[in-house]
Amino acid sequence: MEFKIKSSPQTHLDNNLTQLMMRILYALIPALVAYVWFFGWGIVINILLAVVTALSCEALMLKLRQRPVKLFLTDGSAVVTATLLAMALPPLAPWWLTVLGVAFAIIVAKHLYGGLGFNPFNPAMVGYVMLLISFPLEMTGWSAPLSLVDYKLAFMDSISMIFTGQIASGLQLDALTMATPLDMLKAELRLEHTVAESLSSHPVFGLMGGVGWEWVNLTILAGGVWLIYKKVITWHVPVGVLGSLFIIAAVFYGIDSEHYASPLFHIMSGAAIFAAFFIATDPVTAPTTALGRVIFGAGIGILAYIIRTWGGYPEGIAFAVLLMNMVAPTIDHYYQPRVFGHRKK
């Protein structure tokens, strides 16, 4: 439908999609700084690689789908998807892993479903899960916090590592990686150790979660709060995710603190905060009503805990997001607000 006559309202708030997307990127800056500080330059290279790939794939798909390329390329959505996915990948992941994941996210998860606004699943998480299932080895090779390795990883080293799999000094990737705190805990618990034993046994664990991870998560939290303040997102999904995760973790921790990690550990060590503020809040794939969003978030928190605790993967948040994406339309259908002048049903 094209409208020739400009209909009321005659004016508009000074906002647009690009501004919205850019704000999401701004909100990630503090986390990025912390990331680089604790884990080296790899993340920056990954993001650049991801953004270039995303924009290329986006342009290609827009061309093929005969959509206005410039208009959609500048909306910023592809850049956001690329950045979020890159931040979810191991910082020293080989270049092809990033390229493949991003290409899959943009081409399959986004454009094959109809492009911006029409994708039922979060593209970044689709890309992530595809990689996780297909390349488990590469996906779990997380770089260790710099403070825990002897080698001083320079910017060029990171580039070299990402593109060739080794650095000049002949050091292999293995020497620089370490299991993530969640991974480590899971392995320790399988060995019949208690939570307390596990946490004290390994330097990867910090005060609240993992070394470095704690700070990255706090900066992500700060960015997320800023997004709420700027009204880019609402509080409903983050509170749903973190609240439910905290509560369910607290319940099991209360029952048996030897075999279940504390709620604070659950929130601070994995990708819970990142997902709560930046992934699950993707409006396209989340419900739109306030109550619906809380329920959606709560579903993610609970599913993530279940997968983390009893599932095969140490971190379940990506699966949880995709699973809840599936029920988002149903949630929207059942949790509609009462309209003005209508009685409560």
Added chain:
Amino acid sequence: MINRILSRFHGGVHLPDRKSLTAGQPVRKAHLPDRLYLPLHQHIGASAEPVVAVGDSVLKGQMIAHACGYVSAPVHASSSGKVIAIEDHAIPHPSGASASCIVIETDGEDRWIERSGAEDYLNMDHSHLRNLIRNAGIVGLGGAGFPSFIKLNPGPDYQIDTLILNGAECEPFITCDDLLMRTHPEEIISGIKILRYALKAKHVVIAVEDNKPEAYQSLKGQLHNEDIEVVQVPTLYPVGGEKQLIQVITGKEVPHDGLPLNIGIVIQNVSTAAAVHRAVNEGTPLVSRYVTVTGGGVTQPRNLEVLFGTPVNELLEQCGGTNMAMSRLVMGGPMMGFELHQHNVPVIKTTNCILAATDHDLSPEQPMMPCIRCGSCADACPVSLLPQQLYWFARSKEFDKAQNINLFDCIECGCCSYVCPSHIPLVHYFRFSKTEIAAKEREQEKADQARARHEARQARLDREKAERAARLASKKAALAAKKARSDRASGGVSDDKKAAIKAAIERAKAKKAAKKQAGTEPEAEKNRAVSERKRAEMKAAIEQAKVKKMARKQAESGHERGVSEQKKAEMRAAIARAKAKKAEKKNDGI
């Protein structure tokens, strides 16, 4: 007086109000134009009908078109002069359409008709008072243009608890009500007293947005011992919307399928109250109003007191003319106003603002992007709708689904479109859907009527057939009876015997028939076959009459009659037919 606790409504948007452009400028009388173009339709309801002819001289305030039907309003000459045409002329309408206008060439004298105010409205009959207001052509001046007298007639079933005077003026740029409240508070208060008397309202509240402290003070200063509250309401668009203001003032929600009246509330604009005062106390009909001429597109933005029918371009000239920066000419405010495509349209009763907007005043159109379901629209919606969902259905033309999620509760305030980061013209989609649904309903109505007509015709045909059959049966029966009588009269042993046998057979048959038909009726057995037949005939006749009546009823009430009624009538006709047939058969037997 206890301070009123205000409620708030869902959503709404804070808008840059831009009222300072005109709020500080005194109101000026607009010049008398050479020609006045007075549309016959300046209100909600039926168009007025001209009562003057081309060539007639008219005086200012003379009724030149009378109200046509209940929901309608008369039109008065806004200055003296001569009617030179009654023809189509561009009118202020979003479609840019033309409509019938009475064109008056003014004589420059601006001579009034004889006016006299009511001596004492407090002793006036309520219906007389309403008629005064009606004949003065007063309609809601806030923008809707609903004939005001109708709202003053709640009927015996409703007690008016609160009369609310809407002085919120929540649209940006517009200051005409503000100026009226500041310059003529006495007229407003006087009008309010009349309205209060007409409605027997227990409480009266004047609501003013808190960005108009001068208007608030001015009204307060005018009040002495009157039991009238003046309330400052928070500036939040659309607080001036009828339902929103009622919610803020009283905390009550107008039912979605009802009127403010249903919850004991009547709401009128402050300018309407002033007009009521002039009509009742001075005998002055509605011929002019304050109009805000504003925006960066005019050199000297200000409020003008404008005679209805004055072309917009003349007003722009009187405000220093338009400049190159003007990109759009809008009638009404930026949120609910519409763009004018011709500058010669006249000011009408509902015109509150002429906005000569630059791109700085009103943001230029941006390309529409896909909906990302961010929900900003739902957050902004003052009636808690889900605009993104409505949009989805409107786009895919699933209008029934849109209706299911309460499309018709949309007040078209524009908040959703205003905040949409994808710049989707949501309100336009909703208007489009509403008109599509209305069109479909009209079609459906037509189809229903056609079906009812067809079914009524079928019933008529069936009835006629039954009637014919009954007539034939009665004729045959009469013949047979005659024959039987003549046979008996002619005598003869063989004949007697024959007659006896026949009678016996008839009796037996009658017995059988009576048993079959009436079941328990004992006298049927005793009766002769002839009377049996007669009864059957009578029954058939009664049924016919019933069917006839039904058909007439159906024809009268058209499609409203349900199919079941139709079916019942058909069934009755069928029973009548069957009975007549039976009677016929019996007679054949005789």
